[in-house]
Amino acid sequence: MIRATVIGSVWSSRHIDGLPPGAFLEVQPEAGTxxxxxxxxxxxxxEQVLVAQGSVAASWFxxxxxxxxxxVIGAIDPASPSTLPGQSKSAA
Amino acid sequence: MIRATVIGSVWSSRHIDGLPPGAFLEVQPEAGTxxxxxxxxxxxxxEQVLVAQGSVAASWFxxxxxxxxxxVIGAIDPASPSTLPGQSKSAA
Amino acid sequence: MIRATVIGSVWSSRHIDGLPPGAFLEVQPEAGTxxxxxxxxxxxxxEQVLVAQGSVAASWFxxxxxxxxxxVIGAIDPASPSTLPGQSKSAA
Amino acid sequence: MIRATVIGSVWSSRHIDGLPPGAFLEVQPEAGTxxxxxxxxxxxxxEQVLVAQGSVAASWFxxxxxxxxxxVIGAIDPASPSTLPGQSKSAA
Amino acid sequence: MIRATVIGSVWSSRHIDGLPPGAFLEVQPEAGTxxxxxxxxxxxxxEQVLVAQGSVAASWFxxxxxxxxxxVIGAIDPASPSTLPGQSKSAA
Known part of the structure; x- marks a missing residue:
């Protein structure tokens, strides 16, 4: 997964069949496009979110x-440390 | 998915079996080749389009x-903001 | 898919089971390795060819x-424009 | 797979259904984000760990x-050489 | 697939279930990490080897x-040309 920040959304009136209810969000990964x-x-x-990519995104439906x-599989809790070496907190 | 702009198309007279009806479009992502x-x-x-990649593209058929x-899973509505931080419009 | 040019082939006398009849071609994408x-x-x-990547390559067999x-899913017709913005020809 | 070092964890109180028991760890690959x-x-x-990516990660469950x-499919034994050309030890 | 050179191996005494018999080899692609x-x-x-990536690696088992x-799906025969434009040998 990657950590990304929601920066907008896109609309598509003309699209192929088979899209589930939901939104297309434009998200900015920590690096890149x-x-x-x-x-x-x-x-x-x-919002900071967790994004899963590839066929697992489709298989969830x-x-x-x-x-x-x-x-988007979850919102990242604001308290989550970013990338602090040395911490030992475990997530569940 | 990625946002890309259609820049052309390619033809392949000699190809393997199993290609569905449709076109091979050359599209330019926001970055890269x-x-x-x-x-x-x-x-x-x-046209600006949304492109899904990987096996989900094949599974749709x-x-x-x-x-x-x-x-190409949809055309992006011209009104869709590009990447404007601060907006809060949601898509459906 | 990507557009690539065939630049050679590789041979593997010692390989795992399950490889179908065909050739391993070395191809040069438009960018990169x-x-x-x-x-x-x-x-x-x-030859210029269209290459599909990922599990869809295996699922075809x-x-x-x-x-x-x-x-390699097809040879690209020499007449196919490369990346000329402004054209409107559609492929089928 | 890639070799990566655990650098933290992220929490997501608001997430989609279907997440198994476990933790979301932030890991630093040898290069990149x-x-x-x-x-x-x-x-x-x-800890240095081996990370498998893509749908095989989901199929394991x-x-x-x-x-x-x-x-994360395993912890890398500290004795494992990093990238020393010339060694011939085989792993099992 | 990619062409890569075996540069070492890694050991993982503590790992998840479901790993088949074999070795984890560290391989150096022609470019990158x-x-x-x-x-x-x-x-x-x-040794120079051919490496297949993604879910096809798992599906083989x-x-x-x-x-x-x-x-690793095969060893590359030493006689295989690297990337010599102009050759026309075909592999089978």
Missing amino acids: PIIAFDVLGSGTG PGAPPPVDAL | PIIAFDVLGSGTG PGAPPPVDAL | PIIAFDVLGSGTG PGAPPPVDAL | PIIAFDVLGSGTG PGAPPPVDAL | PIIAFDVLGSGTG PGAPPPVDAL
Whole structure:
């Protein structure tokens, strides 16, 4: 997964069939170019989120897998340390 | 998914079996080298599109998955903001 | 998919089971390092080809998917424009 | 797989359904940006781990594949040489 | 697939279940950072090998797919040309 920040959303009136209910969010990874991730959590601009990529994003949906290759799987708690070497807290 | 602009198309008279009806479009991502995405929407040069990559592109097709690893899943509405931090519009 | 040029081939006398009949071609993408793509079309050095990557390459083969992650799916017609913005020809 | 060092963990109180028991660890690959890998081994900060990426990470779990695209599959033994050309030790 | 050179191996005494018999080899691609590929051929340090990446690496194994995302599928014959434009030899 990658850590990314929601920076906007895109709309597509003309699209192929099979898209589930949700939003296409534009998210900025920690490095590189923004990507578009599908979101079912109602994430908002500025939020830090966890994004899973590849076919696992599609497999999460029940029924026929939709053609989405990136999915917001959670909001990152603000208290989560960013990348601080030396910490030993474990997540569950 | 990535945001890309259609810049052309490629033709392949000699190809393997199993390709569905549609077009091979050359699309330019926001960064990096152009890729070839399969298109069933009739997208035209200059259009901004959403491209899904990997096996989800093939899984979208009914029947045996064709050997395509990138699919145009929608045209991006011109009104969609590009990457403007601070906006809060949500897409559906 | 990516557009690439065939630049050679590799031979592997000692390999794992499950490889289908065909050739391992070394192909040069438009940018970056050469990759090895499996070819069943008899493509030759210097030809421009379309290469699909990932599990869709393996899924194309009947029966148990072979351990190949890149497949030449077609030769690109010489008349195909490279990356000329402004054209509107559609491929089928 | 890649070799990476655990540098922290992230918490997500608000997340989608289907996440298995375990932790989201932030790991630093040998090059590039940190990624988030799922961990079921209780790996700690500073440990060197092997991370598998893509759908194989999800397929490892029994039942419906969870939406995780990176999994810590093992701790790397401290005695493991890093990248020393010339050695011939084989691992099992 | 990519062409890579075996540069070492890694050991993992503490690992998740489901790993098949074989070795984790550290291999150096033609460009970029070393990756860890699973090997069932007994490849040795200094050998040039073909590595398949992604879920096809796991699908090759019988039974439940193990959590490995890179597999050595063959040794490259020393006679194989590297990347010599102009040659027309075909591999089978």
